Amino acid sequence: MTERTGNTRERIQQVALDLFAEQGYDKTSLREIAERLDVTKAALYYHFKTKDEILGSVLDDYLTEVEELADWAEQQPQDAEHRREVLTRYIDIAGRGIKAARFVQRAPEHTGQSGIGERFMKAMKRMNLVFASQDAPLAERLRTSMGIISVHMGLMIFGPESARPEERGYDPDEVRAAVTEVATELVIGADKRAAR
Amino acid sequence: MTERTGNTRERIQQVALDLFAEQGYDKTSLREIAERLDVTKAALYYHFKTKDEILGSVLDDYLTEVEELADWAEQQPQDAEHRREVLTRYIDIAGRGIKAARFVQRAPEHTGQSGIGERFMKAMKRMNLVFASQDAPLAERLRTSMGIISVHMGLMIFGPESARPEERGYDPDEVRAAVTEVATELVIGADKRAAR
Amino acid sequence: MTERTGNTRERIQQVALDLFAEQGYDKTSLREIAERLDVTKAALYYHFKTKDEILGSVLDDYLTEVEELADWAEQQPQDAEHRREVLTRYIDIAGRGIKAARFVQRAPEHTGQSGIGERFMKAMKRMNLVFASQDAPLAERLRTSMGIISVHMGLMIFGPESARPEERGYDPDEVRAAVTEVATELVIGADKRAAR
Amino acid sequence: MTERTGNTRERIQQVALDLFAEQGYDKTSLREIAERLDVTKAALYYHFKTKDEILGSVLDDYLTEVEELADWAEQQPQDAEHRREVLTRYIDIAGRGIKAARFVQRAPEHTGQSGIGERFMKAMKRMNLVFASQDAPLAERLRTSMGIISVHMGLMIFGPESARPEERGYDPDEVRAAVTEVATELVIGADKRAAR
DNA sequence: GATGAATGAGTATTCATTCAT
DNA sequence: AATGAATGAATACTCATTCAT
Numbered sequence: 001m002t003e004r005t006g007n008t009r010e011r012i013q014q015v016a017l018d019l020f021a022e023q024g025y026d027k028t029s030l031r032e033i034a035e036r037l038d039v040t041k042a043a044l045y046y047h048f049k050t051k052d053e054i055l056g057s058v059l060d061d062y063l064t065e066v067e068e069l070a071d072w073a074e075q076q077p078q079d080a081e082h083r084r085e086v087l088t089r090y091i092d093i094a095g096r097g098i099k100a101a102r103f104v105q106r107a108p109e110h111t112g113q114s115g116i117g118e119r120f121m122k123a124m125k126r127m128n129l130v131f132a133s134q135d136a137p138l139a140e141r142l143r144t145s146m147g148i149i150s151v152h153m154g155l156m157i158f159g160p161e162s163a164r165p166e167e168r169g170y171d172p173d174e175v176r177a178a179v180t181e182v183a184t185e186l187v188i189g190a191d192k193r194a195a196r
Numbered sequence: 197m198t199e200r201t202g203n204t205r206e207r208i209q210q211v212a213l214d215l216f217a218e219q220g221y222d223k224t225s226l227r228e229i230a231e232r233l234d235v236t237k238a239a240l241y242y243h244f245k246t247k248d249e250i251l252g253s254v255l256d257d258y259l260t261e262v263e264e265l266a267d268w269a270e271q272q273p274q275d276a277e278h279r280r281e282v283l284t285r286y287i288d289i290a291g292r293g294i295k296a297a298r299f300v301q302r303a304p305e306h307t308g309q310s311g312i313g314e315r316f317m318k319a320m321k322r323m324n325l326v327f328a329s330q331d332a333p334l335a336e337r338l339r340t341s342m343g344i345i346s347v348h349m350g351l352m353i354f355g356p357e358s359a360r361p362e363e364r365g366y367d368p369d370e371v372r373a374a375v376t377e378v379a380t381e382l383v384i385g386a387d388k389r390a391a392r
Numbered sequence: 393m394t395e396r397t398g399n400t401r402e403r404i405q406q407v408a409l410d411l412f413a414e415q416g417y418d419k420t421s422l423r424e425i426a427e428r429l430d431v432t433k434a435a436l437y438y439h440f441k442t443k444d445e446i447l448g449s450v451l452d453d454y455l456t457e458v459e460e461l462a463d464w465a466e467q468q469p470q471d472a473e474h475r476r477e478v479l480t481r482y483i484d485i486a487g488r489g490i491k492a493a494r495f496v497q498r499a500p501e502h503t504g505q506s507g508i509g510e511r512f513m514k515a516m517k518r519m520n521l522v523f524a525s526q527d528a529p530l531a532e533r534l535r536t537s538m539g540i541i542s543v544h545m546g547l548m549i550f551g552p553e554s555a556r557p558e559e560r561g562y563d564p565d566e567v568r569a570a571v572t573e574v575a576t577e578l579v580i581g582a583d584k585r586a587a588r
Numbered sequence: 589m590t591e592r593t594g595n596t597r598e599r600i601q602q603v604a605l606d607l608f609a610e611q612g613y614d615k616t617s618l619r620e621i622a623e624r625l626d627v628t629k630a631a632l633y634y635h636f637k638t639k640d641e642i643l644g645s646v647l648d649d650y651l652t653e654v655e656e657l658a659d660w661a662e663q664q665p666q667d668a669e670h671r672r673e674v675l676t677r678y679i680d681i682a683g684r685g686i687k688a689a690r691f692v693q694r695a696p697e698h699t700g701q702s703g704i705g706e707r708f709m710k711a712m713k714r715m716n717l718v719f720a721s722q723d724a725p726l727a728e729r730l731r732t733s734m735g736i737i738s739v740h741m742g743l744m745i746f747g748p749e750s751a752r753p754e755e756r757g758y759d760p761d762e763v764r765a766a767v768t769e770v771a772t773e774l775v776i777g778a779d780k781r782a783a784r
Numbered sequence: 785g786a787t788g789a790a791t792g793a794g795t796a797t798t799c800a801t802t803c804a805t
Numbered sequence: 806a807a808t809g810a811a812t813g814a815a816t817a818c819t820c821a822t823t824c825a826t
Binding site: 204235236237238239241242243 | 806807808809
């Protein structure tokens with residue numbers, strides 16, 4: 001009784017996300033995914049129409065959460081308190097969807113052709129605009145951008161699946177605290193400075 | 197008779213760096229490079245042994261400069277003043293080798309297999325260690341890492357060859373000032389805080 | 393409750409014939425047929441053993457009619473009057489089974505491997521022999537062949553489902569008259585000439 | 589000394605045309621072509637950018653000749669004598685490019701997507717219009733169309749490469765005479781009738 | 785009377801690389 | 806200093822078919 005319970009679709013998604021996060025989208029071939037699951041490539045095509053659709057399905061949850069956050073954030077007053085709240089929520093989302101977030105950080109390579117690429121670029125742009133408007137001073141915009149990136153990078157570098165083995169094994173709460181601290185300085189400290 | 201003689205090697209390097217920076221290493225094919233130069237692919241192999249060697253030769257200057265900077269920095273006292281100096285020099289190097297820096301930032305995709313990947317990972321690690329030791333608090337380490345990354349990102353996003361057309365056209369000095377401001381906060385501000 | 397029961401088999405045949413006539417046998421995939429019917433591919437296999445059997449079942453009526461016509465024709469005296477009669481009947485059959493006739497005309501591509509291919513080649517050969525014997529002069533044989541082909545072509549080009557939109561919309565009787573005129577000239581005119 | 593003299597490109601064209609004429613474009617795979625030439629598939633791609641380009645290059649001569657004939661024909665007076673001349677020339681062209689002509693006759697399957705498909709449809713349409721205008725009676729138009737088709741069919745059925753082995757081996761001149769006779773009746777006989 | 789899940793063999797195309805000239 | 810010709814291995818994707826349920 002090998003536990004093959006109609007879960008192939010989800011197994012594909014898991015493996016695909018793992019590999020995409022590890023090696024990037026382009027470097028991950030369908031052959032690789034199929035082999036790791038011990039099915040044929042054609043089986044992947046039973047569950048998904050294209051490779052891109054696999055990526056889409058795998059980023060969908062993450063992206064949806066980010067989009068909903070952006071929706072909410074755009075309706076809030078743009079003060080320090082709310083920014084802090086938005087940032088905390090974003091860290092939550094990225095923490096849960098850590099592999100997606102990792103993929104997202106290195107994604108520029110892929111963006112542009114696939115529908116999913118555009119969707120995700122738009123979401124990221126909206127997040128950026130929550131923290132600094134398009135016509136804020138360059139330093140301000142760079143700082144808040146780096147705030148968001150620091151979330152991805154912090155989780156990538158010190159998280160449980162870091163590419164650098166010597167960095168694995170930190171306490172998740174410690175990592176989260178560090179990420180929150182740095183990202184907050186960049187995003188909210190920015191706000192305080194602007195208020196001066 | 198202004199026949200361009202002997203400069204093919206350099207022309208290859210230029211075109212290759214342009215394309216690598218634009219599209220990434222993997223997405224750039226030798227066919228593309230050769231076509232743009234109006235030579236055959238085989239000509240590339242006359243000048244370089246492999247694709248990876250092209251990349252290596254193209255990153256070499258940049259990497260050498262960074263390595264020399266690291267050499268120097270490791271010999272200096274680790275105080276705020278010297279860090280500021282190191283950072284300024286790094287910004288100089290990145291500013292000159294902006295395409296290499298851009299490539300470097302998205303490089304994780306490529307690192308690992310090719311000799312050049314390792315060399316450049318090592319150089320980046322040394323730079324990081326100049327600003328925060330391996331056993332500094334996580335937040336501190338993340339902050340200084342973000343300091344370096346902010347240099348690459350600032351130049352990539354607001355520099356003359358930004359991928360986002362709406363961000364092109366800023367005054368280089370303005371960009372440099374913003375980059376310096378943000379990177380310094382992250383790297384030196386960090387220092388001040390640590391001193392408290 | 394007008395649940396369509398038991399008619400799936402026929403619906404498959406209809407859709408398949410439509411698509412085969414439009415795009416050809418090879419370019420029509422079972423997925424396409426299944427999708428258009430909103431059933432799964434496996435359902436097709438419940439009703440037919442192979443793709444080829446679908447084609448067979450779909451051409452069967454047409455082929456049977458042609459075979460019966462050939463049976464009858466072979467028993468008749470080979471004079472102009474009877475030839476005219478055979479031709480008229482053939483035009484009737486082709487007019488009713490216009491999609492089958494259309495498929496038949498372009499069929500050479502397919503003939504040879506599938507049982508149905510052979511059957512239909514044989515039927516066509518018999519029709520040809522009704523109008524000109526194997527040892528008639530080449531011109532005579534070509535002329536009568538063209539007579540039969542002109543039936544298919546006339547219906548294909550000027551019929552209601554012509555591939556060329558600008559040719560759709562002629563009065564069916566007009567088309568039939570033209571077809572009859574040309575085919576008769578080729579088949580019977582031939583006869584008269586032969587009689588001279 | 590195996591006679592491998594830079595002629596691969598032409599060998600590809602020959603083999604491709606053979607196979608296209610025999611089996612049709614879609615049913616002919618690049619693997620098949622490559623195997624028959626004892627080269628790899630990649631070698632085909634050294635000489636041609638796509639499969640379609642192979643087809644294009646292979647039909648080009650034929651198509652060019654037909655187009656030039658159409659150019660010329662459109663400038664001539666539309667009388668029986670000139671039509672006879674055009675037809676004779678067309679039979680010449682088809683006789684020389686018999687495989688192309690054969691492919692052309694069954695081409696509808698392929699036409700439409702590939703650039704070459706359109707080009708060739710246009711050429712055929714022009715040939716048709718030389719013999720009967722768009723608003724001639726249906727029978728007239730069908731008859732002249734059949735005139736052209738009878739050229740292809742005659743050569744296909746009775747020519748040296750007939751698909752039916754029992755029809756191979758006729759004297760080429762005899763075939764040509766038969767084709768000329770039937771095609772002329774259809775195309776010029778038509779004219780006489782119209783003149784009545 | 786059908787579906788869900790899968791397979792094996794195939795397709796066109798691309799790429800880094802090689803080597804004789 | 807370079808080209809022309811080719812290869813081997815890979816890639817994303819499609820198709821007819823099977824079978825347990």
